[in-house]
Amino acid sequence: MIQTFFNVEIIAASWPIVVAGLLNTVLLSLIVVPLGLFGGLILALLASVRHPAVRWPLMVWVDFFRAFPPLVLLILLFAGLPFAGLDLGGFACVAIAFFLNTGSYYGEIFRAGIESVPAGQVEAGRSTGLSRLQAMRYIVLPQAVRNVLPDLLSNTLEVVKLTSLGSVVAVPELLYQARQAQSLTYNPTPIVVAAVIYFLMLWPLVRLLSRLENRALAGRR
């Protein structure tokens, strides 16, 4: 059993391959999370413009990309864009797909946060002469982010997990590399190692999330 699933020799042999995958997963997350946060913030700011000409296209956009399965979106970009004369490679396709998909999720979270700030806050700011944008930046957003911090973190966890989708389009991230090592060694141990690494990487975030959620509950009482 141990020989099959946790073979020390195989761990040693596949270690460089798996670590290369881990680095790519971290790199991918470091690109995709800020990109999603940025896209989400833009969407939420646009949503606070209550003009119908902005509101409706925005709603369609957000709904569309939240309903669209991210794996399908990714494969569509990867397989389809070359036909449109755009061969971006797996890495860029993952970045774009995540920007569209997770940006929409982050956008809805930011929007809920912005709406959770009482209107009186903006009115107080504007009565002292702050512009709409200044009131958003200095008064609303700091409170909005604080109010939805657990949701932002929870979504970020999902995003990091979803980077494993990159393996489908040959992005050499953790899961992809582990599978390479598995097929080279004819042994499932590298996959087990990858699973352990995923867990060790995400567990602190999960703990942090629990603490934030408990604090939010206590704050509401």
Place this chain on the structure above:
Amino acid sequence: MKPQPIVDARAVHKHFGALHVLKGVDLKVAERELVFVIGPSGSGKSTLLRCLNRLEEPSSGSIVVDGIDMLDPRTDINHARQRIGMVFQSFNLYPHMTALGNVTLALRKVAGKSRAEADRLGRAALERVGLADRADHTPGQLSGGQQQRVAIARSIALEPRVMLFDEPTSALDPELVGSVLEVMRSLRESGMTMVVVSHEMGFARNAADRVVFMDDGLIVEQGPPAAIFETPTQDRTRAFIGQIQRH
């Protein structure tokens, strides 16, 4: 020639959809005058105040504050609003900032003061409301009365030409009302022009120059406090005064 009033609102109408909330209100407030606005719930008192600094867009009419046409699209409204302080029933302090942070935000971002200069002016404003020692407290660490005084400091730090108060003591426990009225009284003594919507009739009697009674979107009657409270000429005023004095 009479000096120009600080607030000159004429024929102000406000509709919320089908609801006609202000039905042609004229209000002039002279420099250093304290005008007290009373009236039943829903009569349009808050809406009138909010039209004066254009938090609410009037449907028609004209509003000139300190010589600035507030409804002219060419008016820089953010600049104009620095001259019009507003204090809200629910304080509306920024909970993520300290008292000093609340007071200095507009000093820095609107009035363009450096941080050091804003801090100096902010501390001076907190001093005026008796809260110099609370500069580093967040709103959550302050009593309601203290929060409202910080809110007043936030306005006066910008050296406004007129201050609007919308029921500044209504959300306070009775024992905290006095401290806020005290600050308002000292503001008045320093010569601040003030428009106050409030139910504090005692304060109105000994601090107001003029009491304005509103009902159903119109100013029904106005005059010196004694005249309005003791010898109102309109039935609606009499009914309202009678009602509040029974409480």
